[in-house]
Amino acid sequence: MAGNTPSDAPSAPSRPERKSLANALRTETVGGVVLLAAAVVALVLANTALSGLYEDVRDFHFGIPALGLDLSIGHWASDGLLTVFFFVAGIELKRELVDGELxxxxxxxxxIVAAVCGMAVPALFYLAVNASGGGDLNGWAIPMATDIAFALGVLAVVGTHLPSGLRAFLLTLAIVxxxxxIMVIAVFYTSTLNVWALAGAFAGLALFHTLHHRLGVRGWYFYVPLGVAIWALMYNSGVHATIAGVAMGMLLRAKTRPEEESSPAERIEHVVRPYSAGLAVPLFAxxxxxxxxxxxxxADAARQPEALGTALGLFxxxxxxxxxxxxxxxxxxRARLSPDLAWADVAGMSMLAGIGFTVSLLVTELAFTGSPETTEHVKAAVLVASFAAALAxxxxxxxxxxxxxxxxxHGSAD
Known part of the structure; x- marks a missing residue:
């Protein structure tokens, strides 16, 4: 039959097509759209007749029990794939510290002050609501986070003529x-600590630093197995495994040497970002x-202090x-706002920072591990508040x- 001929079989994308797709995923607009699409698909699956199948897939366990890695698919996404996102975040932070706004x-x-106040005040909102309403105070860190991908994606779509300084301000704020x-997750959401596994993770990071900085080793085949080992040790230590991604990203060299066109941090971020934006973060969502x-x-979520505190904190x-x-x-x-920006611009950016999503959902899972109902309600609050903040x-x-x-x-006419 004609339909079975080899010429009719779907072909793999060509190299130019793969390159175009990767370049698209590096842009904030496309990354934000892919993340939003994944969230919409998740909501559709969870609220239709497919909800049972969705939950069965999400809760399906697989892994290597002997290594302490027998996880559900949902946990593989949050503890494993999201490490790629935090790895890219670590690289961004390192580059900002070495050659950027920081x-x-x-x-x-x-x-920096905006970021600190933007973390402290939402946490106080959450604590005030839950202290007066008898809620669980353990979720205070949920409304602290700003989703870089979503916030910058929305800004890229609506801000075609806004001053470039506004994006730099939002990027720096979001990175801080x-x-x-990351610090909150490492310090406050680590229940048990395996000292030997943590020591092994630090030893792996020390080896990573030696190979990268002192020996100049460049082969990915050295770093990928080493990175997986560091991640597994960090997971078994009790510290959230995504911290391993941040640490490795921060260890990359961000300064360019005379013989280089770009630094290793810049090259690796260029390669890894499409996987983060197109695979890791959407699958987590x-x-x-x-x-x-x-x-x-x-309605149930609106009556629950944990959900209400989260929504008020973010919005x-x-x-x-x-x-x-x-x-x-x-x-x-003596600090001064850029002369290119007006306070109305800062107000709009402040609203944009209320898009919590990725990290807020992660902290929700860590904060209410023993209460699935509360987790569901707070996640709904994160989604509603993030959507409302984006709309405003x-x-x-x-x-x-x-x-x-x-x-x-008018300037062009003049």
């Missing part, structure tokens, strides 16, 4: 925010965002913390974008 304390002062989330969003489920706490922290720092210190930010930033576009047209 290198100059004066330029970094405002976004991620660093804070696929298995983490599948919660019930029926009217009754949302209101982020805006209050970031905007007020930035304004007061500029008002009472889009409205304000579109208004600002129209103003800057008008100024650009």
């Amino acid at each position: 290198r100059d304390p004066r330029a970094a002062a405002l976004p 925010d991620d660093l804070g989330a 696929l298995f983490a965002a599948g919660v019930s969003v029926s009217g009754s489920a949302l 209101a706490g982020k805006v209050v913390g970031i905007f007020c922290g930035t304004y007061l720092t500029a008002r009472f210190t 930010a889009c409205v304000l930033l579109r208004i600002r974008n129209a103003k800057y576009a008008k100024l650009a047209r």
Whole structure:
């Protein structure tokens, strides 16, 4: 039959096609769209007749029990694949510290203060709601996080004429925010500690540093097996395994030598980012965002202090913390807002930072391990609050974008 001929069989993408796809996934817009699509698919699967199949797949266990790695597919996504995302975040942080906004304390002062206030105030919102409502205080860190992929993706879509300084401010803020989330996960969400496994992970990181910095070894076939071993040891130590990804990203050399066109950190980030944006983060979202969003489920979540505190922390706490922290720092210190930016731009960016999603969903799973119902309700709150923050930010930033576009047209006419 004609349909069975080899010429009719689907062919693998050509090298130019693969290159085009990888370049697309490196852009914030496409990465954000893929992440959003994965979350929508998860919600559809969890709220239709396919919910039973979805849960069976998510909870299916496989691995190597002898190595302490018998995990469900959902945990492989959150503890394993998400390590790739944190690896890229670690590289971004290293590059910012070495050759970016964080290198100059004066330029970094405002976004750093904004990030700290944007973590502290949402946590206080959560604690206030749950202390008065008798909720579980262990989820205080959930509304602290800002999702880099989503926030920058939305900004790229709506901010075609916004000042470039706004993106730099948001990127620096989000990176510092991620660093804070990483520290919180490592310190506050480590229940038991296996000292020997942790020592093994540190020994692996020391070997990673020696191979990379002192011996100049470049072959991926050395680093991938070593990275997997470090990750497995970190997982078995009790410290969340994604910390291994951050540590390895931070250990990469970010300075360019005279004989190099780019640094190893830049080259490796260029290679790994499409896998993070196109595979690791969407698969995590696929298995983490599948919660019930029926009217009754949302009503139950609205009555639960943990969910309410999370939603208020992300939607209101982020805006209050970031905007007020930035304004007061500029008002009472020598730190100054970029002359290209207006305070209305900062307000829109503050709303955008309320998109918690990836890290917020991860912390939710860590905070309420013994309460599946609370986990589901808080995840729903994260999704609703993130969507509301994105919508509010889009409205304000579109208004600002129209103003800057008008100024650009007038400038061209002049």
